[in-house]
Amino acid sequence: MDTQGFGGILPRFMAQTTNADLAIDLTHVAKIYRGKVHALQGINMQVRKGEIFGLLGPNGAGKSTLVKIMMTVVRPTQAQGNILGQPIGNKPTLAKVGYLPENHRFPRYLTARQTLEFFGAMCKVERGTAKRRADELLETVRMTDWADHKISTFSKGMLQRIGLAQSLMGDPDLVLLDEPTDGVDPVGRREILDAMGRLRDSGKTVFINSHALSELESICDRVAILVKGQVASQGTIDELTIARQRYEIEVAWTDPAAVRQKVLAGLPNAGWKPAMTSLPPPQMRQPPPLPAGAPVGAVPATPLNYVRPPIALSPGLSQRAIDKGSLPDGKWVELDGPVLRVGTTEPADMQPILDMLRGQGLIVRRMQPMRVSLEDLFIEAVTDPTTGGIASPGAQHKMKPSEGVRP
Amino acid sequence: MNQFLALLVDGYRDLNARKLFWITLIISGLVICVAAIFGIKGTAITFAGSRMADFAPMDPLAWYTWGYGKIFIGVWLNWAAIALALISTAGLFPDLISSGSIDLYLSKPISRLRLFLFKYVTGLLFVALQVAVFSAASFLLFGIRAHAWRPGIFMAIPIVVCMFSYLFGFCVLLGVWTRSTIAAILLTVLLWFGMWLVQYSDSQLLQINVMIGMQVDRDKQSLATTDAELREANGAGSSTTRPASLTTERDSTAVELSDVEKTQARFVMIRNIVKGVKTVIPKTGETNDLLDRWLLSDSDANEIVAAMTGSRSRRRQARGQVSRSPEEDVTLGAIQAQEIQRHTSMWYIIGTSLLCEAVVVGFAAWIFCRRDY
Numbered sequence: 001m002d003t004q005g006f007g008g009i010l011p012r013f014m015a016q017t018t019n020a021d022l023a024i025d026l027t028h029v030a031k032i033y034r035g036k037v038h039a040l041q042g043i044n045m046q047v048r049k050g051e052i053f054g055l056l057g058p059n060g061a062g063k064s065t066l067v068k069i070m071m072t073v074v075r076p077t078q079a080q081g082n083i084l085g086q087p088i089g090n091k092p093t094l095a096k097v098g099y100l101p102e103n104h105r106f107p108r109y110l111t112a113r114q115t116l117e118f119f120g121a122m123c124k125v126e127r128g129t130a131k132r133r134a135d136e137l138l139e140t141v142r143m144t145d146w147a148d149h150k151i152s153t154f155s156k157g158m159l160q161r162i163g164l165a166q167s168l169m170g171d172p173d174l175v176l177l178d179e180p181t182d183g184v185d186p187v188g189r190r191e192i193l194d195a196m197g198r199l200r201d202s203g204k205t206v207f208i209n210s211h212a213l214s215e216l217e218s219i220c221d222r223v224a225i226l227v228k229g230q231v232a233s234q235g236t237i238d239e240l241t242i243a244r245q246r247y248e249i250e251v252a253w254t255d256p257a258a259v260r261q262k263v264l265a266g267l268p269n270a271g272w273k274p275a276m277t278s279l280p281p282p283q284m285r286q287p288p289p290l291p292a293g294a295p296v297g298a299v300p301a302t303p304l305n306y307v308r309p310p311i312a313l314s315p316g317l318s319q320r321a322i323d324k325g326s327l328p329d330g331k332w333v334e335l336d337g338p339v340l341r342v343g344t345t346e347p348a349d350m351q352p353i354l355d356m357l358r359g360q361g362l363i364v365r366r367m368q369p370m371r372v373s374l375e376d377l378f379i380e381a382v383t384d385p386t387t388g389g390i391a392s393p394g395a396q397h398k399m400k401p402s403e404g405v406r407p
Numbered sequence: 408m409n410q411f412l413a414l415l416v417d418g419y420r421d422l423n424a425r426k427l428f429w430i431t432l433i434i435s436g437l438v439i440c441v442a443a444i445f446g447i448k449g450t451a452i453t454f455a456g457s458r459m460a461d462f463a464p465m466d467p468l469a470w471y472t473w474g475y476g477k478i479f480i481g482v483w484l485n486w487a488a489i490a491l492a493l494i495s496t497a498g499l500f501p502d503l504i505s506s507g508s509i510d511l512y513l514s515k516p517i518s519r520l521r522l523f524l525f526k527y528v529t530g531l532l533f534v535a536l537q538v539a540v541f542s543a544a545s546f547l548l549f550g551i552r553a554h555a556w557r558p559g560i561f562m563a564i565p566i567v568v569c570m571f572s573y574l575f576g577f578c579v580l581l582g583v584w585t586r587s588t589i590a591a592i593l594l595t596v597l598l599w600f601g602m603w604l605v606q607y608s609d610s611q612l613l614q615i616n617v618m619i620g621m622q623v624d625r626d627k628q629s630l631a632t633t634d635a636e637l638r639e640a641n642g643a644g645s646s647t648t649r650p651a652s653l654t655t656e657r658d659s660t661a662v663e664l665s666d667v668e669k670t671q672a673r674f675v676m677i678r679n680i681v682k683g684v685k686t687v688i689p690k691t692g693e694t695n696d697l698l699d700r701w702l703l704s705d706s707d708a709n710e711i712v713a714a715m716t717g718s719r720s721r722r723r724q725a726r727g728q729v730s731r732s733p734e735e736d737v738t739l740g741a742i743q744a745q746e747i748q749r750h751t752s753m754w755y756i757i758g759t760s761l762l763c764e765a766v767v768v769g770f771a772a773w774i775f776c777r778r779d780y
Contacts, residue, residue: 071514074779094516101510107417109424121413122515
C-alpha cells in the first residue's frame with residue numbers, strides 16, 4: 001500500500017479505526033477501461049461511520065468511476081473492501097445506501113411524489129412507508145407544493161432537490177452524493193448542506209463528490225483528493241493543512257531586484273534555489289495589506305477567500321520566479337516577490353527573520369499566520385511538482401507494464 | 408410494492424404518457440368502427456345494411472371471419488399496430504441505459520439481470536394492452552354484427568404478443584448494443600422484412616413444390632398408362648403405326664418427367680435451404696396465422712382458398728395469361744400447401760421462434776449485465 005501519498009496520515013488513521021467503524025473501506029480498487037485507460041489505480045480509502053467525507057479531484061480524476069464502482073454501476077477491474085460491512089458489489093447492501101448521481105435523469109412522465117414512491121419501491125420500501133417517507137422528504141427539500149407536478153416541468157435546482165430526496169427514500173445508513181448542490185440556488189445549497197449536517201447528526205454517513213470546495217470545507221469531517229486515479233491525500237482538513245501552515249511577511253516593494261538581493265543575503269544559509277511556477281499565488285484567506293503604522297502581527301478583518309492578484313508575471317506567460325530554500329532548523333522558506341513565506345506556526349520563529357529584514361533596511365508592511373484552504377490543497381495536489389504546471393485533466397493512458405496496478 | 412410491480416406500474420405510466428399509445432388505441436377504435444360497417448344477414452355479408460355478397464351455400468361467417476382476420480387483424484393488428492408498438496417501445500432500453508438514468512436503477516438492490524427481464528416484460532405491456540382492447544372490441548363486434556360469440560378471438564392476445572416479442576427481442580438487443588432508438592427501430596424493421604421475405608419465399612416454394620409434385624405424379628401416371636398401352640399393342644402384334652406413336656409419346660413423357668424431376672430436385676433443394684433458414688429465425692407470419700386455426704375450420708379455410716385461387720386463375724386466363732399448370736393444379740396446390748402449413752406443429756412454430764428470441768434476448772441481457780455505464 002502506498003502510504004506516501006497520504007502524507008503518513010493513513011497508517012495513524014487505520015490504527016485508530018476498526019472495520020466495524022468504517023462505512024466504506026476500500027483497498028486496491030482499480031479500473032481499466034478497454035485495456036488502456038487507467039481510470040483508477042489502486043485506490044485505498046476509508047470512510048468512518050457517521051462522518052461527512054468529501055471526495056475532490058480534477059475532471060477525469062476518477063471520482064465518478066469510484067462512486068459508480070461502489071454503487072455497482074461500473075464493474076471494477078480489481079476491488080477489495082467493504083461497504084457497510086459487506087463486500088463491494090453486494091446488491092442487498094444497496095438497500096441501505098442512498099445515491100444521487102451527477103446529471104441524473106428521472107422519468108419525465110412521473111410527478112415528484114410518484115418518483116419518490118417508485119424509487120422507494122426499488123429500494124424495497126413498503127408501500128405505506130414509501131408514501132409517508134415521500135411526504136416527509138418532499139417537506140424536507142421544500143418541494144411539497146410541487147409534489148404532484150411532472151418532473152418534466154422542474155428546473156435543475158428542483159430536480160436536484162428531488163434527487164436528494166430520492167437518495168434518502170430507503171432511510172439509508174450511507175448516502176453518496178455526486179455534486180449535490182449543482183444548479184441549486186444559494187438558499188437551496190444552504191438547505192442541502194444543513195440536511196447533510198442533520199444526516200451526520202443522526203448517525204448517517206455522507207460521502208460527497210463535489211467541486212464546490214468551500215462547501216466541502218465547511219461541512220466535511222474528512223476529505224480525499226483524487227488525482228489521475230490515485231489518492232493524492234486523505235484525512236481531516238486540519239491534518240492535511242498542518243504541514244502547509246505558515247507565516248507570511250510582506251515588505252515594501254519599490255525595487256524588486258534589491259528586495260530579492262537583500263532577503264537572499266539576509267538568509268545566506270537557506271540554500272536558495274530559483275524555481276518557476278505557472279500559477280498565480282495560491283488563493284489564500286488573506287486580507288488586504290494593513291494600513292501603515294499598524295502593529296506587526298495584527299490581523300485585520302478578513303474577507304473570506306480574498307484573492308491576491310498575481311504579481312511579477314513574465315510578459316506573455318503566466319509564469320514567475322520563486323526562490324525556495326530551507327532554514328538551518330529545517331523550516332522551508334520561499335520568496336515570492338515582496339512576500340516571504342516561512343513554514344512555521346510559531347510567532348517566536350519569525351522574530352529573528354523580522355530582525356534580519358529590518359537589519360537589511362527593508363520595511364515590513366505586514367506579517368500574519370496563513371491557513372491553507374482546501375482549494376490550496378486541491379491546487380497543490382493537481383500541480384505537477386517537476387514542472388510547476390497544472391496536470392492535464394483526464395485519466396492515465398497506456399501505462400508501462402512496470403506501472404501496472406499494484407496488487 | 409415489490410420491484411416488479413413498481414416497474415410494471417412505471418411501464419404503464421410511461422405508455423400512458425406516450426401519445427403514440429393513445430394514437431394507436433384511437434386507430435384501433437376506428438378500425439373496429441370500419442369493421443362494424445360489415446355484418447351478416449342470412450347467407451349474405453352486408454355493407455352498411457345493404458347486401459354486398461351472398462355466399463350460399465357456404466357459411467358467410469367463415470368469409471366474415473376470414474376477411475376480418477386477413478384485413479383488420481392481418482393488416483392492422485399484425486403489421487401497422489406492431490410497427491407503432493415497435494416505435495413506441497424501441498426507446499425503452501436506450502432510455503434506461505442512458506447516462507444519469509441507469510445509475511438510478513443499478514444503484515438499487517436489484518440485480519442487473521432481474522432489472523433487464525422486468526423491463527423486457529414491461530415492454531410487452533404495450534402490445535398486450537393494445538391487443539386486449541382490440542380483442543375485446545372484436546369479440547363484441549362478432550357477437551353484435553355477425554351474431555357469433557367467438558371467445559377464440561381472445562387468442563389474439565397471446566399470439567400477437569408472442570409475435571411482437573420476437574421483434575422486440577431484436578429491438579432490445581439492438582437498443583442495448585447501439586444505445587440508439589433510431590438504429591434499433593430501423594434495424595429491427597429491416598430484420599422484420601427479412602423474416603417476412605424468408606417466410607414468404609418458403610410459402611411460395613412449398614406451393615411450387617406441391618404443384619411440381621403433382622406434375623411428376625401426372626407424368627408418371629401418363630408414362631405408366633403409355634407403357635401399358637404399348638405392352639398391349641405389342642402383345643396384339645399390331646402392324647400399324649400405333650406402337651411407334653406410343654413409343655414416341657412415351658419417350659416424350661419420359662423426357663418431360665426427367666426434366667420435371669430435375670426441376671423438382673432443384674426446387675426441393677432451394678426450399679430446404681430456405682426452410683433451414685426459416686427454422687432458426689422467428690416465424691412472425693406463421694405465428695400470426697395460428698389465429699386462423701382457432702377461428703377457421705380446415706374445411707372452411709380450404710373452401711375459401713379454392714374459391715380465391717380459382718377466381719385468380721380465371722382472371723389470368725381471361726387476360727390471355729395461360730397458366731403453366733392446369734387450373735385445378737393451382738387450386739389443389741394452394742389447398743395442399745395451406746393444409747401443410749395449417750398442420751405444421753404449433754410447437755415447432757412457436758418453439759423455434761421463442762428459442763431464437765431467447766438467444767437474442769440472452770445476448771442482449773449479457774451485454775446489459777456486463778457493460779459499464
